[in-house]
């Protein structure tokens with residue numbers, strides 16, 4: 278039995294995604310078939326679709342790396358999850374098999390996918406990219422546990438001492454930056470400064486617990502941020518904006534002798550930043566963050582639980598909700614005034630013929 282599903286396909290960079298019906302391959306070793314509930318849209322997909330990541334040798338392919346769904350089937354050797362279990366889908370790989378790349382079939386030929394690609398109804402993903410979730414956790418609470426929460430909150434938490442004193446600065450208040458504000462609140466930082474170009478995002482950062490916000494508009498924000506610390510600089514600076522100038526400012530804003538700057542945002546392929554070596558000699562350090570340095574098997578479900586319990590107010594982290602068919606609008610909304618990370622409703626439609634029938638009956642190949 279093969280399945281058919283709708284998927285957003287990237288056929289050419291710089292062009293909109295196309296919604297197509299594809300057939301799902303028979304599961305191979307370490308592969309998991311998931312019935313999607315929700316997926317979230319992040320800046321990585323925008324870079325990918327625009328071609329800013331350089332030549333794409335995998336076209337045509339599926340995209341999307343964060344979501345939540347229910348396991349439908351498991352391939353040989355999969356022990357981590359079972360059919361019927363709710364799972365977080367994430368690009369941050371945990372335990373389990375690294376499965377071979379997936380190939381779907383469309384009317385125009387093969388369509389590729391990496392270990393996880395979730396802008397579709399029923400993705401096949403690598404066992405490493407799923408993490409079991411308690412069935413009581415709502416999809417809305419879990420949907421950001423695959424990227425935004427670990428990358429944002431996880432990064433700040435991993436850089437925070439117990440009982441922190443001092444100040445953190447979060448540059449960029451998109452989905453990851455807002456999650457970083459939540460992480461700073463959870464860690465207990467007394468001063469949490471958020472910087473962004475858009476007023477609505479700064480208001481959202483305040484609602485999430487930022488103690489100060491700075492609009493990064495016409496005036497350079499660097500001086501205003503430094504003044505908030507009376508010139509001392511920040512203990513931790515997290516750059517989530519993905520802009521060269523703010524990455525360079527982020528290094529300078531860390532306090533000498535111990536301040537740490539973490540680069541989380543990404544630049545188009547080929548762009549680089551400049552750092553004055555003396556800024557590092559003065560005792561600042563420059564870090565990167567691979568998904569917040571989390572241990573996915575334990576940390577991702579924990580973060581979903583925080584959202585479910587309201588310790589992380591997920592309703593304030595989520596942006597507009599779009600059907601899968603409006604995926605291009607969802608991507609475009611990343612640049613809108615609307616704060617929060619856009620969410621895609623990827624659930625397959627309920628079959629019309631029989632209330633009890635499944636998608637298998639609805640769409641056999």
Ligand SMILES: [Zn+2]
Pocket residue numbers: 319320321342343424425
């Ligand atoms: Zn992401």
